Amino acid sequence: MTARPDWAERGRELGVTLDGCNAVVVVGEDEDAVVEVAFEAARLQAQHRRVVIGDLIGEHAAIQSFVPGDEPPGLMDSLLFGVSFARIMHHVPDGGELFVMPSGAAPLAYDELLTHPRWARFASGFAEDGALLMLVAPVDAEGLTDLVRVIGGVVVVGDVVPPDVAVSQAIAWLRPPREAAVAETMPVEWTVDEPQEGVLIEDPPPSVAPEAPDVPTASTLPAVTLPAMELATGARPTPLVVQRGHSPLRAPPRRWKSRPVTALAVVATLIAAAVAFFWLAVDPSAERLQAVRTLAASESLRALAQQRDSVLHDALRRDSAAAVEEKTSTPSASRADTFPVLAPSNAGDSLRSASFSVQLQQTNTRSLAILSLRDRYDGLPATSYAPDSRTGNFMLVAGAYPARASAETLLVQLRARRILAPGAGSVSSLPYAFLVEPDVPLADVRPRLARFAARGQPVYALRQERGTAHLYFGAYASPQQAALAVPALKETGVQPVLVYRIGRVF
Known part of the structure; x- marks a missing residue:
């Protein structure tokens, strides 16, 4: 489940960039996120100048909470019927110079409201006073393009962009950060005697199967799950990052060439064979012969497990290095998804x-x-x-x-x-x-x-x-x-x- 973005923090980041702005429309598909961003940005700006948030969403609860009375006049009444701003503005307690303007009791008629000619006069008045007007509105409201053209700027919250609004009029585009496609890296544990459910790694080259029917062969090796693994030697690998497109379970074709671990396994097998030959020379009975076959199969399986362990661990390291290189050479997803904003250094x-x-x-x-x-x-x-x-x-x-x-x-x-x-x-x-x-x-x-x-x-x-x-x-x-x-x-x-x-x- 994807966590909800921290829109309050994004709003505060936006607020730092609005010192030279006097009017802006904040829009988005998630109306609660739009209002949250607007309030956080406005609170920061209201520390040194007057800021007014106007509700063009329609009786939003966060704005209505600061409005006394049941049916107070709002923006609809001011634009269409001439009610003064002084009557529809309400101070936000502990908000500095922050005020809100409700939408009004009447249903919002966007085709009339957002295209009203008085918006130009309102924006000019805020510019003359050095104040800031922030209008929150739905991203698909009819007439939004005309309103943005008059107001002079728009902030987009979320992934949905208002149609027909020029990119040059976007003050900021705040998008939720996209999670990188990363598989969680867990300690790796190998077991040879207990099957586990999970994703099978590629089978190694076929080896000589033992003759005894009760001894497991290479085809019956247990499945290995990527979560909860540990090396056969008991040492835990360094935590590794695996990104989409890099499978630690798929190694290059030449991976079965000689490795130090494979050489050690071969030496161990030869020693076991020498011991078995000496044992049979002393007592060449059928029971001894069956025991030697079982021992040989066990040594073969142990060597195979060590070889497979080495292959997987090396593949993980290669893909981790590739993932780290890709991560450091490309910008992060959240940065690439956010509209470019230059932050002042002072x-x-x-x-x-x-x-x-x-x-x-x-x-x-x-x-x-x-x-x-x-x-x-x-x-x-x-x-x-x-x-x-x-x-x-x-x-x-x-x-x-x-x-x-x-x-x-x-x-x-x-x-x-x-x-x-x-x-x-x-x-x-x-x-x-x-x-x-x-x-x-x-x-x-x-x-x-x-x-x-x-x-x-x-x-x-x-x-x-x-x-x-x-x-x-x-x-x-x-x-x-x-x-x-x-x-x-x-x-x-x-x-x-x-x-x-x-x-x-x-």
Whole structure:
């Protein structure tokens, strides 16, 4: 029986990556798993900002437990009838700034609810406040594609992916880890005098059968079960791992060539034959002859058992080595099944990151983005560009501030100086960047930035408290958006190290 995945832990892992996100839809076939992931991620985020979980599943018990009353208004009432968010939001005790919004008393009409035009206004409001809206919904809800397009991101929980949702809009795909096909290795025990039920190993080459009818022959050797084995010598083998496709009961055709164990068995048989010959020479009676035959058969069977033991043990070791090599040379199943997420290397700096920047404009090519930064926006602080996961264009940004008000001040100045048209530009939270060079002496910053600019690389500097500067590449809302820039970064020879950008504009 497969154990239920630890969705709470997966939710906490997700929560670390959502600092630059303001709205997301969490979907999945297992609705309980969806809600569990959302709550764990939300609790982590609610430690430093307001987070609201909206129920689009329909009166889910975990959400309803925080909602007082029998038929409180919910999302259906807010979207379709204009009930304010303040009336449908309910605080979660001991949850920091965590709130929930129920679905409402009326049955959910997904075709109307998920395609409602007010979702764009809601998402924009959360972005302006630096808050996070998390909507939990079924994976097959009608209109889900439209909702994800407006909200801007989706988290998939489980193996079922929502149809028609673009991969570029997936913030994360949390799949249950797949168990590797590994047979449990148990101590191995060989017995020669008691048959056991189990899987027969391959028969060895035929040997000379004894003439006595009461003596067992090679064809009547007992079956051997893989569980509970022990070597004939009494020594236990090292625990071995056997993977699918590697059978310890099937050895190469040449396995019956000479081995040390086989040689010892032959020597023992010759000694027994010499003793028997001497015994018969002293007393060549029929009883002695029958006893010698029985002894010879026993020695033959013992040698055969030792040989078979050696073959199986060597086969186990070969297949174990192959299994270990395969395991170390390929990524684990759970890692391969999970949607790629770059984790920032300085997670402890998330609360003091220089998150807020001004979005200047979008260009449809990288070369045009570089040209615009050189000409139109030359001299602005911390300028860079980043690929937009929804449009495929390149977003030009400027500034890097811990406080939203500082970025808004820069935006006002850019409009006043007519660098931006009235109403153009916006402030966004972009906490992530790639660290190019840490702790550069201040005297070396401008020459190095000039060299990067000459190569068309949008590198900028942020001053550190210890009198140095960090050089950064790009500015991203999420690790998933940053992942889109990795190929271009590698082309420049820069090792992609994702971090929370910290410091003051240079």
